[in-house]
Amino acid sequence: MAELPPIRLSEAQRTRIQLRHKASIERFGYHPQALFWSDQDVQKMRFEVLANLIPSVEKSNHQAWSILDVGCGFADFYAYLNQAGYRINYTGVDVSPDMIYSAGCLHPDIQLFEGELADQGFEKNSFDFVFLSGALNEVVDETGAYAKSVIRDLYRIARLGVGFNLLNKHNSWIQSRADLQSFYPASIAAFCERFAYKVDWRSDYLANDFSVFLRKKVDVKSCV
Numbered sequence: 247m248a249e250l251p252p253i254r255l256s257e258a259q260r261t262r263i264q265l266r267h268k269a270s271i272e273r274f275g276y277h278p279q280a281l282f283w284s285d286q287d288v289q290k291m292r293f294e295v296l297a298n299l300i301p302s303v304e305k306s307n308h309q310a311w312s313i314l315d316v317g318c319g320f321a322d323f324y325a326y327l328n329q330a331g332y333r334i335n336y337t338g339v340d341v342s343p344d345m346i347y348s349a350g351c352l353h354p355d356i357q358l359f360e361g362e363l364a365d366q367g368f369e370k371n372s373f374d375f376v377f378l379s380g381a382l383n384e385v386v387d388e389t390g391a392y393a394k395s396v397i398r399d400l401y402r403i404a405r406l407g408v409g410f411n412l413l414n415k416h417n418s419w420i421q422s423r424a425d426l427q428s429f430y431p432a433s434i435a436a437f438c439e440r441f442a443y444k445v446d447w448r449s450d451y452l453a454n455d456f457s458v459f460l461r462k463k464v465d466v467k468s469c470v
Contacts, residue, residue, distance in 0.1 A: 249402065252364040253395035259386055260341060260362070266384075267342035276320060276348065288452065292379050293326045295448065295457045296409040300332055300375055310335045314373040314403060316363050316396070317341075317381020321349040324356055337373065339363055340381075363399055371405040378410040385427045393427060394437060401442055401460050408442075408460040417454040431456045 255263070270279070278289045300311055310333040315323050318338030327334050337357045340346050346360045359366055378400060386392040393412070400408045413420050413428035420428045431447050435458065438445045442460040449456035 250395070250398070252399050253392050254364050255341070255362055255386065255392070263384065264342050264344070268344045271344050271348065276352070278322075289322060290326065291451055292411055292455065292457070293323055295451050296323075296377055296379060296411065297327060297330060297332070299377075299407050299409040299459050300327075300334075309333070311374045312372075313337065314339065314368070314376045316376065316378040316400065318349060318358070319345050319380075321353050321356060321358070323377065323379060324353055339366060363396055363403075368403045370402050372403050374404070374406045376400045376404040376408045378408075380411065382410070383413050383426055383428075385425055390427065390429060393429070397434075397438065397458075398441060401438075401462075404460070404462065406462055406464055409457060411455055411457040414449055414454050414456045420454050431458075434458060 278286050300313075312335045313324075313327070315321065315336065315338045318324075318340050319342075321336070321338050324334075324336045324338065327336070337359070338346075338349055339359045339361065340349070341360070341362045343360050346358050349356070350358055378396070382393040382396060397408075397410065400410060412431075412434060413426055415421065415428040415430045417428075420426060431449055434456075435445050435447050438458060438460055443463040444461040445458065446461075447456055447458045451457075
């Protein structure tokens with residue numbers, strides 16, 4: 247599949263998202279609810295699933311995996327990976343300046359960029375692994391074209407693999423929420439198979455969520 251230019255948020259969409267996050271931080275402070283997660287356990291469960299994409303390198307001579315976290319929020323995924331013993335060089339991106347400021351205060355040693363992914367100009371294969379958790383759950387367009395454009399760009403930027411989650415359209419509660427962007431897992435997998443070397447997905451950890459894993463044609467073991 248030929249590479250297409252990424253779809254960008256309109257100024258109105260960007261402003262809406264930024265104001266929504268600003269209000270949620272003012273209301274909840276540093277808490278998963280400020281990121282629209284129900285609680286920390288749900289957030290951690292999503293992180294555990296995504297982290298399975300990263301090979302264990304604790305007993306190897308590998309320096310560290312480079313990780314890009316798109317829609318990083320407070321950079322909680324960075325904290326989770328550190329606590330779980332992964333060796334990483336972490337970079338976070340978020341369209342919310344308030345989230346970027348908060349993440350920088352919480353983790354002054356990480357690299358952070360404000361803006362959406364398309365603003366950053368990352369080159370092909372810039373990071374070993376690229377992740378996105380919950381950042382595509384808000385409706386931008388009814389067709390899902392924006393979300394699919396972001397997913398394609400995640401794959402372009404990754405050298406080894408991509409992990410992301412989306413809301414599961416099979417769930418009746420999700421179907422009742424017109425403000426939430428959701429997809430059928432098999433449909434997203436079929437879309438990704440048009441450009442990704444290998445596609446896997448799972449939906450066995452939460453009733454309203456599923457995760458997709460995209461791998462490139464690279465022997466990860468040889469990189470360890």
